[in-house]
Each structure stands twice: as structure tokens, then as C-alpha cells.
Amino acid sequence: MQHFKGHFLLLLEARTGNSICQVLFSQHYTERDRTSATMLSNKEKDLIKEIWERLTPVAAEIGADALLRMFASYPGTKTYFSHLDISPNSSHLLSHGKKIVLAIAEGAQDISQLTVTLAPLQTLHAYQLRVDPRNFKLLSHSMLVSLACYLGDEFTPVAHAAMDKYLSAFAAVLAEKYR
């Protein structure tokens, strides 16, 4: 019965892919597994890990591209960067873009451990940076556009779905300590 219930919940979450459903059913999973392990199949986790591993050598370029796209489409996001030079090709932009992509790639190495991997960044964002978490969605979308541009045909609907879910999970974990 317990096994069936767990399976049913997994199916429900797979169908809805909705993080609100996850919070409702969270008592059935450990704290560690809550946000990400249940949203993604093993195939999806492997795909995500493989893609980010491949992009690690161009982390600065991809990260800077995503940031530039975000700043262009959502100018409000620039308010968090008044202390940096965020013009195209600036060293600040490249190094900050690199930091972000490397953190995303690191998380992708073992998605079931996301809460552990991101613990220091959780603290940083919650108590120091205090970026409104609504902005995480804007960066996620911009990151998906960068990925689509660079991966082209390889950015299949399956890869798109997996990446969207992973970035949502990443953002949700990042915001966990805010309140």
C-alpha cells in the first residue's frame, strides 16, 4: 500500500511537474529529496548533467550571454549590479556569468544533493544579496534562451523540459532560507 501510494504520488508529480504539488506531498519524501529528486527522472538527470559538463569550458561565455539577455529584456534586474560593469564583454560580466554557470553545473553533478550543494549560496542570497526570488525566473528564462541559441537542434523538447524543471528546482532551493 505504501509502495503504491509513493508510486501514485510520483506519477502525479511527473504529470503536473508543479512545485506547489511537491510542497503538498513533501511529507512523503525526505527533506533532501523534496524539491528535485522527484521532479526529474534518472534519464533527465543524466541529460542535464551531461549538458552542463559539456558547457563548463564555455561557462563565462554562456553565463555572460544569459546575463546580458536578462538585463536587456528585464531592465529591473540591473538594479542588483550597480556595483559592477555589466557592459558587453566586460571582465565583471564574464567572471560573474562564469560563477553562475559553474554553480549550476556543480548542482547538476548530483541533483539529489542540491540542498547540500547550495547551502552556502542559500545563505549568501538570503542574508546578504537579498535578490528578490522572482528574478530567478527571469534569469532561468534567459539561461534557457542562451542554451537554445548555442545548442540549436540539440535543445529538443525533452532537453527543454528537463532543463526548465532543473532550473526551477535550483531557484526554489536557492530561495529556501529567505523566510
Next chain:
Amino acid sequence: MVEWTDAERSAIIGLWGKIDVGEIGPQALSRLLIVYPWGQRYFKAFGDLSTNAAIMGNPKVAQHGRTVMGGLENAVKNLDNIKQTYANLSVMHSEKLHVDPDNFRVLAECISLCVAAKFGPSVFTAEVQEAWQKFLCVVASALGRQYH
């Protein structure tokens, strides 16, 4: 009224000129149904949507994708009057189809991603993306305008 810079106008019209409605439309709608499966609630009459392959091969999905994408033509031709241009469609989506207007934003994102994957970073630059997304945002807003 929406204000477009000259750069934005030419970016939107330029990008539209490159887009194959018959290709991008079906791709974008398929992606919406695959990445956000709860969107399938509006397409119960479309037949088999049970797998990704079924969705991508479904002729009704493809046709509807073409219809939606083709509808953008009117918006491109009426950049200064999108709200009025879409008024009747807005009433239809609200009163007859009962579509949650958040889906317009989601489909817009899927369209942008298909366009990005098709044309790559040298065509779909940050500036072109800004203009294109602003355009789709205005269309989505016009589609939601008549809801009450």
C-alpha cells in the same frame, strides 16, 4: 499606447520576415504541451497527446500551431494598434475557450525558445530578443485584455 523605438520595430519586422510560420508554430505549441503538460487540458478534442512523439506527430497540434503563429501576422502589421486588433480574439479566448491567460505568456516563452534554437545567437541577439519578447508580451496582454 505602446511605444516602439525604431530599432525595436525593425527587429520585430526583420525577425518576423525570417520566421516560417509552418515550422515554428507547430514546434512552439508542441513544446508547450510537452514542457507544461497541464496545458493539454484545452486540447482534449485533439486526439492522442499521451507521449512526446504523439504530440509532435499530431496533425491537429501542428495545424493549431500554424493558426496561432499566423495570427501574429496581424500584430506585426498593426504594431501601433495591437490591443484593438486582438479584441475579438480576446473575447473568444475568455468567453468561449476559457483559456487561463497565463498560458499566453507561457506560449510566448516557447515561441522565443524555438526562434532562438532555429536562428542562433547571431540573429537572436539580446537586443532582438528584447524587442521580440516585448512584442509577444503586448500580444499576450491584448489577448487577456477582454477577460472579466
